[in-house]
Amino acid sequence: METNYLISNKYKIPGWLLLTSGLIAGVLLLASEFESNFLEMKVLALYNGDSLFTNDEGFFKIIENSIVDEIIAIFIIIGGLLVGFSKEKVEDEFIYKLRKDSLVWAIIFNYIVLMFAIVFIYDFTFFNVLVYNMFTPLLFFIIRFNFLKYKS
Structure with a gap:
C-alpha cells in the first residue's frame, strides 16, 4: 500500500526517544508546578498580554521567559509525529x-x-x-x- 504521508521507518527510534524524554520532562515540570527559571532568556512574543502591573502589553514584544516548557512541548509533538507517521517494517x-x-x-x-x-x-x-x-x-x-x- 503506497502512502504519501508516511516517512521512513528509520525515524521511529529517534521519535520514541524525543517522545518519551518529552513526556518524562513534562511530568517532572508538572510535578514542580511549572516553577522553572532554567533556560530563561529574551524571546519574541507575537502578543504579550500577560502583564497585569506594567504597561508592557502589545504586539511584537521582547520578553524574558523560561523556554523549558516550549522545548518539552516541541519534543512531544515532533516525537509523536515521528512515531505516529513513520512506516512500519x-x-x-x-x-x-x-x-x-x-x-x-x-x-x-x-x-x-x-x-x-x-x-x-x-x-x-x-x-x-x-x-x-x-x-x-x-x-x-x-x-x-x-x-x-x-x-x-
Missing part, C-alpha cells in the same frame, strides 16, 4: 487499516474527553485541560495503533 493494507481506524478512534475519543471536560471542568483548570489537549489526539493515536498492532 512491513507496511501492508492491514497496517494501513489499523492506522486509519486508530486515527479515527483517537479523534472521536479525544473529543468525547474534551466534551466531558467542557461540561465538568471550570476556571483555570479548564485552561490546563486545553493545553494537554494539544497532545492527546497524537498520544491516543499512538497508543491505540500500537495496542492493535501488538494484539494482532
